[in-house]
Amino acid sequence: MNKRIYFSSIAFLATVLRIALAVLALSWVSSQAAAAGQTIDPENCIGCHEETPVLGVHSGTLFGATNRVATCADCHGWVTDLGQHETDGADMVRFDSAAAVLEPLTLTPLSLGVSTIATQNQTCLQCHSGKTLGALHWTHDAHGFELACSTCHQLHPKNDPVRGLSNASTIKLCVDCHSAQTRNGEGVRP
Amino acid sequence: MSVTRRDFLIASTCVATAGAFPVVHSMEVDGKRYTMVHDEKACIGCTACMDACREVNAVPEGVSRLNIIRSEPNGTYPDVTYQFFRQSCQHCDVPPCVAVCPSGASFRDPDTGIVDVDPDKCVGCQYCIAACPYQVRYIDPVTQAADKCDFCRKTNLAQGKLPACVESCPTNALIFGDLNDPDSEVSQVIATSKTYRTKVELGTDPHLYRIAAPTGGNRS
Numbered sequence: 458m459n460k461r462i463y464f465s466s467i468a469f470l471a472t473v474l475r476i477a478l479a480v481l482a483l484s485w486v487s488s489q490a491a492a493a494g495q496t497i498d499p500e501n502c503i504g505c506h507e508e509t510p511v512l513g514v515h516s517g518t519l520f521g522a523t524n525r526v527a528t529c530a531d532c533h534g535w536v537t538d539l540g541q542h543e544t545d546g547a548d549m550v551r552f553d554s555a556a557a558v559l560e561p562l563t564l565t566p567l568s569l570g571v572s573t574i575a576t577q578n579q580t581c582l583q584c585h586s587g588k589t590l591g592a593l594h595w596t597h598d599a600h601g602f603e604l605a606c607s608t609c610h611q612l613h614p615k616n617d618p619v620r621g622l623s624n625a626s627t628i629k630l631c632v633d634c635h636s637a638q639t640r641n642g643e644g645v646r647p
Numbered sequence: 648m649s650v651t652r653r654d655f656l657i658a659s660t661c662v663a664t665a666g667a668f669p670v671v672h673s674m675e676v677d678g679k680r681y682t683m684v685h686d687e688k689a690c691i692g693c694t695a696c697m698d699a700c701r702e703v704n705a706v707p708e709g710v711s712r713l714n715i716i717r718s719e720p721n722g723t724y725p726d727v728t729y730q731f732f733r734q735s736c737q738h739c740d741v742p743p744c745v746a747v748c749p750s751g752a753s754f755r756d757p758d759t760g761i762v763d764v765d766p767d768k769c770v771g772c773q774y775c776i777a778a779c780p781y782q783v784r785y786i787d788p789v790t791q792a793a794d795k796c797d798f799c800r801k802t803n804l805a806q807g808k809l810p811a812c813v814e815s816c817p818t819n820a821l822i823f824g825d826l827n828d829p830d831s832e833v834s835q836v837i838a839t840s841k842t843y844r845t846k847v848e849l850g851t852d853p854h855l856y857r858i859a860a861p862t863g864g865n866r867s
């Protein structure tokens with residue numbers, strides 16, 4: 458009986474120690490971030506951006522590079538200058554399908570505050586491999602250059618609209634975009 | 648009436664097929680010569696054509712008149728391309744499926760060049776399925792007769808429309824028309840583009856032309 462209490466107190470102490478170490482490690486990560494000029498704790502983002510919580514599949518997911526739950530900054534980047542950020546949203550990776558439309562036209566999508574397709578997709582490719590994506594659905598392969606992932610996927614709402622689409626709706630998605638291209642004379646046979 | 652005739656044909660051809668197959672096709676073209684081009688350069692592999700065909704022609708699940716076959720990926724992400732191949736009846740001018748049909752169910756319509764099946768005459772012997780070098784025929788699970796693409800002869804064409812697959816294609820990768828009319832789009836495309844057909848060496852004279860995608864495939 459006494460032996461059991463003895464062992465459970467050891468286990469309790471070990472847990473306390475582990476938590477303490479984790480807190481230390483976390484504050485070390487934050488101080489490293491601050492040392493690199495990254496002054497905003499990503500958990501603070503929601504203070505201003507409360508209307509856009511992440512409710513989809515990425516909510517609570519582990520971010521491979523840090524092995525902790527993904528934060529806003531892991532995908533959107535760190536804010537180095539809060540004043541500038543509050544004025545024009547500087548330093549952010551923005552996920553917006555507009556890039557797919559703007560980039561071929563202007564080659565300078567950043568002028569409208571939208572990150573390039575490459576910048577957006579590089580963020581996703583930190584965790585998702587092109588090979589896995591291609592195996593999930595071949596259209597990932599086919600649009601790797603031309604479309605931002607965000608053209609089809611949305612991670613903030615609870616449900617990503619393209620997940621679980623019926624076959625007919627998937628075809629409609631292809632048809633809607635590509636017939637518009639054909640009408641605009643962008644296809645091989647307009 | 649038709650069922651009775653079909654039953655009769657099934658009974659009589661069981662005996663008749665023991666001998667040589669009657670050659671019943673005609674190669675003469677009196678009127679139109681309907682032809683299709685699949686532009687593999689323009690095709691994006693969306694399969695809208697497959698869905699439209701199934702819907703318009705009430706093709707039951709489990710069988711299909713049209714398949715778009717996607718190649719293996721070429722290259723590695725994000726630089727990947729695919730090729731798409733249309734598998735459907737080629738409306739051969741010398742159709743082996745018609746030559747082997749013991750009941751006269753498989754026929755070539757001389758006014759249009761379309762190869763079709765009369766389900767009331769089909770006895771379900773499946774000789775045509777074996778004879779077709781393009782492997783596009785099947786037994787319809789509802790009618791129990793052989794079936795395949797008929798260029799929408801009984802549906803859209805009969806209503807003065809283009810075939811369902813052609814109508815539904817978002818990139819205009821399918822071109823359909825009369826090869827006997829030199830001014831038709833299909834004649835123009837065949838005259839001015841580098842096209843190819845498959846298994847021409849068999850002497851079937853297929854009327855599905857293809858424009859090859861560049862080596863390595865398409866970029867959607």
Ligand code: SF4
Nearest residue numbers: 736737739742744779
């Ligand atoms: S492709 Fe096959 S089914 Fe079609 S006409 Fe030729 S042989 Fe007959």
Ligand code: SF4
Nearest residue numbers: 700796798799810812
């Ligand atoms: S022409 Fe008609 S029957 Fe033939 S594949 Fe197209 S839609 Fe189907």
Ligand code: SF4
Nearest residue numbers: 690691693694696816
């Ligand atoms: S609808 Fe057109 S683009 Fe889509 S798979 Fe069919 S032929 Fe290709």
